[in-house]
Amino acid sequence: MSKFLEPVLQHSEPKFTRKEKIGYYHRQQGSAILADFWKSSEFITFLQASTGLNPKYRDSNHMCYSPADYSLLHTDESESKRLVVAYDFTKNWKQEWGGYDIYTSxxxxxxxxxxxxxSLMIVELDEGDLSCTRYVSRASTSEVRLDHIVY
Known part of the structure; x- marks a missing residue:
């Protein structure tokens, strides 16, 4: 859903920690910018109406992929069936820089x-389904920024 929260809600920048798990990802991660919104009964009701599911909030983070950062196709360590929501804060992005999300079953x-x-992405994944944010080109002059929420 493009332009889901227009205008974007006021927010503060998260404090990032560099995260790396060889063979899985290399990125910065912090608290979700809109953490309270993702946990809210209003948003969960929206998800119920949109998906027909009964989601229960599990976790949320804000992820930042700078030039040369990536995550590889992988299962989210031992995750069972889940609803993944991603809200894109990325600005001034060129498609040739990569950094797109892939979900596969x-x-x-x-x-x-x-x-x-x-944009707001909502994807239902089963146990064993794979996801990633592809490599961000070193030529990029921007960063991939997104809240990643799991229900």
Whole structure:
């Protein structure tokens, strides 16, 4: 859903910690910018109406992928069936810089989501489904910024 929260709610920048797990990801991570909103009964009711599911909030983070950062296709360590929500804060992005999100299941074609500031992505994943944010080109003059929420 493009331009889900227009205008974007006022927020403060999270304090980032560099995270690396060889073979999985290299990025910065902090508290979700809109953490209270993602936990709110209003948003959970919206998810119920949109998906027909009964989501329960599990976790949220804000992720920042700078030039040369990445995550590889992987299962979210031991995650069972889940609803993944991503809200894109990325600004001034060029498609040739990569940094897009991929969600894939054994029996389905991959879902590829390009950067679109203000967009909300909602993806239902089963145990064993894979996801990643692809490598961000060293030529990039911007960063991939997104809140990543798991229900």
């Amino acid at each position: 054994p029996d389905k074609d991959p879902l590829i989501c390009n950067r679109d500031s203000g």
